[in-house]
Amino acid sequence: MVKKIIIFLTPILIIAIAIGCSKDHSAPTFSTYKATSSPDSVVATYDKTKDVVDVTWDMSDTSGVGDYFVSVSDSNVFDLGKVRGFYANLTEFAPPHKFVYNAATYVAGDVDSMILYFTVSAVYKNETFKGFIGPRAKVDSALVYRKTD
Amino acid sequence: MLKCVTITGLSILLLITTAGGVLAQDEESFIRESTISKRDAIVLSTLFPGLGQMTQGSKVKGISFFIGEAASLIIFINAHENYNTKQKTYDRDLGIFNNMKNVPGKTSSEAERLYKDLKSQNDDLDNLHSIRNTAIIVAAGVYAYNLVDAIFFSSSVEKSGRAELDSKKIHVSSAMIDRNPGIMLSKRF
Numbered sequence: 001m002v003k004k005i006i007i008f009l010t011p012i013l014i015i016a017i018a019i020g021c022s023k024d025h026s027a028p029t030f031s032t033y034k035a036t037s038s039p040d041s042v043v044a045t046y047d048k049t050k051d052v053v054d055v056t057w058d059m060s061d062t063s064g065v066g067d068y069f070v071s072v073s074d075s076n077v078f079d080l081g082k083v084r085g086f087y088a089n090l091t092e093f094a095p096p097h098k099f100v101y102n103a104a105t106y107v108a109g110d111v112d113s114m115i116l117y118f119t120v121s122a123v124y125k126n127e128t129f130k131g132f133i134g135p136r137a138k139v140d141s142a143l144v145y146r147k148t149d
Numbered sequence: 150m151l152k153c154v155t156i157t158g159l160s161i162l163l164l165i166t167t168a169g170g171v172l173a174q175d176e177e178s179f180i181r182e183s184t185i186s187k188r189d190a191i192v193l194s195t196l197f198p199g200l201g202q203m204t205q206g207s208k209v210k211g212i213s214f215f216i217g218e219a220a221s222l223i224i225f226i227n228a229h230e231n232y233n234t235k236q237k238t239y240d241r242d243l244g245i246f247n248n249m250k251n252v253p254g255k256t257s258s259e260a261e262r263l264y265k266d267l268k269s270q271n272d273d274l275d276n277l278h279s280i281r282n283t284a285i286i287v288a289a290g291v292y293a294y295n296l297v298d299a300i301f302f303s304s305s306v307e308k309s310g311r312a313e314l315d316s317k318k319i320h321v322s323s324a325m326i327d328r329n330p331g332i333m334l335s336k337r338f
Contacts, residue, residue, distance in 0.1 A: 017285050028264060033261075129250045131252070132256075
């Protein structure tokens with residue numbers, strides 16, 4: 001009798017343990033975020049007369065884009081520098097887009113020259129994204145040169 | 150790497166346990182009269198692998214089963230606890246990752262960083278899951294083998310008594326003499 005009980009219970013026990021220890025986590029997927037894209041043709045130009053940097057860019061697919069986010073850094077390895085970001089708050093979405101950046105907000109008045117690095121990201125505002133900042137565009141640099149020789 | 154080491158370790162453990170059963174054949178030289186019935190041995194083996202074999206006199210076999218089962222269970226419990234702890238962190242981070250699209254100001258690079266971290270966490274969980282399952286399968290295997298051994302391959306009191314009657318050896322057994330416990334030495338001429 002004991003033998004029969006044991007022989008009957010052992011496979012049940014093994015199956016119960018196997019089910020109890022089943023894998024209960026799934027791999028993450030990046031597919032949602034892959035739907036976002038980056039702007040292109042970012043050009044940063046320093047305007048010496050106004051002490052501003054004009055940043056222009058283009059974006060072919062603007063579906064879901066509600067704004068743009070302009071970032072500036074003092075390092076060519078962008079994130080290693082002192083990074084600052086601004087929402088462009090554009091009223092018009094017709095390309096090429098333009099953002100005027102006042103160099104004085106980043107470069108102190110007594111600094112004669114400095115290289116600044118700019119990039120732009122699209123800010124997505126639609127059913128899926130609520131203000132998510134998409135991937136960055138290729139970085140462009142501008143030489144802030146204040147010397148009057 | 151950890152997975153490989155653990156699986157190899159468990160395999161060696163299983164091998165030792167199995168080999169223990171075979172090596173136990175040599176135990177006949179340590180003849181000790183069995184004082185436990187086969188039924189009791191089965192019950193003890195059901196409680197924990199090796200106990201029945203040890204009380205029946207098959208020490209090497211019993212200890213092998215015992216160590217095999219204990220080690221597998223320790224590895225299983227350790228991996229199971231680690232899995233549960235890491236899964237809580239993983240679930241929390243996965244929730245943050247999936248919700249990033251709804252948080253204004255969250256960037257694509259942040260999402261990418263967290264995604265890489267999540268993938269690494271997921272790999273760790275997969276490894277722990279494999280270790281945990283391998284350990285519990287080995288534990289179940291040792292348990293089942295121990296039961297099969299206790300039920301089908303162990304000898305009953307009468308049989309083992311007869312088998313151990315070897316005229317060239319001295320038999321040691323416990324005995325009650327006038328209600329006092331004692332040891333009885335016997336030799337057949």
